[in-house]
Amino acid sequence: MRIPIPPIPLPAHVVELAREYADGTREPAEPREAATVILMRPSEHGPAVYYLRRHTSMEFAGGMCVYPGGGVDPRDFDTTVAWAGPSPAEWAERLGCDEERARALVCAAVRETFEESGVLLAGASAQEVVADTTGADWEADRHALESRELAMTSFLSARGLVLRTDLLGVWGGWLTPAFEPKRYRTWFFVALLPEGQRTRDVSTESASVTWLPAADAVAQAERGEMLMMPPTYLTSLEVAQLATPEEVIAAAHGRVVEMHTPVVEPLDDEGWTLSVPVHHRSILAAHRGA
Numbered sequence: 001m002r003i004p005i006p007p008i009p010l011p012a013h014v015v016e017l018a019r020e021y022a023d024g025t026r027e028p029a030e031p032r033e034a035a036t037v038i039l040m041r042p043s044e045h046g047p048a049v050y051y052l053r054r055h056t057s058m059e060f061a062g063g064m065c066v067y068p069g070g071g072v073d074p075r076d077f078d079t080t081v082a083w084a085g086p087s088p089a090e091w092a093e094r095l096g097c098d099e100e101r102a103r104a105l106v107c108a109a110v111r112e113t114f115e116e117s118g119v120l121l122a123g124a125s126a127q128e129v130v131a132d133t134t135g136a137d138w139e140a141d142r143h144a145l146e147s148r149e150l151a152m153t154s155f156l157s158a159r160g161l162v163l164r165t166d167l168l169g170v171w172g173g174w175l176t177p178a179f180e181p182k183r184y185r186t187w188f189f190v191a192l193l194p195e196g197q198r199t200r201d202v203s204t205e206s207a208s209v210t211w212l213p214a215a216d217a218v219a220q221a222e223r224g225e226m227l228m229m230p231p232t233y234l235t236s237l238e239v240a241q242l243a244t245p246e247e248v249i250a251a252a253h254g255r256v257v258e259m260h261t262p263v264v265e266p267l268d269d270e271g272w273t274l275s276v277p278v279h280h281r282s283i284l285a286a287h288r289g290a
Contacts, residue, residue, distance in 0.1 A: 031183035035109035036069025040245035045213035068116035084126035085166030118200035131196035169252025173259040214240035
């Protein structure tokens with residue numbers, strides 16, 4: 001099965017539905033805030049990225065390949081969480097939001113990465129990072145975090161760890177279109193797999209996991225061998241333009257999130273599609289011309 005790749009022609013009923021939301025006839029659902037992390041390691045074919053394939057039975061993005069991530073939890077707002085790296089105020093500038101929300105988003109990004117891959121961006125100090133999280137005691141804590149029996153602040157405190165927020169970089173932001181019944185305002189982060197740590201197929205939301213060079217993931221999506229939503233496809237395509245994970249991290253420096261909400265716009269020939277961020281348009285054009 002070949003899946004549609006941006007620009008995606010929209011069926012007439014979707015265009016009409018979008019117009020009803022645009023003119024105020026319908027009220028859009030309130031989006032939930034979320035964080036997702038493009039976790040990378042080196043490969044011979046450019047940055048390799050960690051993907052999870054969601055269970056087909058899931059209500060949102062069933063069967064799609066995604067990065068580790070999920071919704072912000074109320075306990076992610078805890079101001080007593082042990083912290084190293086850029087301050088919440090600095091993160092607020094980068095993420096384009098208030099300081100309280102920025103702290104929660106960074107905490108959610110670290111927590112969800114640990115819950116869904118077993119990788120923990122934390123250390124005993126601002127200069128250290130945990131080397132191994134594969135033991136049974138780590139797995140018990142991961143389960144407790146996932147079930148919300150344990151808060152991130154308590155988890156870090158009990159182990160004498162601090163969040164290594166400097167190990168994250170800012171990449172982008174997407175808000176689900178207004179006409180979707182379930183919506184997320186998602187901030188995208190990038191991070192390197194810490195030395196010594198290993199990913200594990202532990203997420204209850206995924207049917208399978210894989211490491212793939214971003215370029216290979218894009219090719220598989222275009223052949224219909226890997227299902228992706230447009231933000232995942234476009235982000236993977238953008239990451240694939242760089243030669244190493246370190247180059248991706250370097251490119252993240254200085255980025256400020258401008259949240260993109262796809263809206264209906266005309267196609268060049270005829271019909272309608274959903275808009276993509278301006279900087280992705282040139283990447284798409286170059287990719288299609290290759």
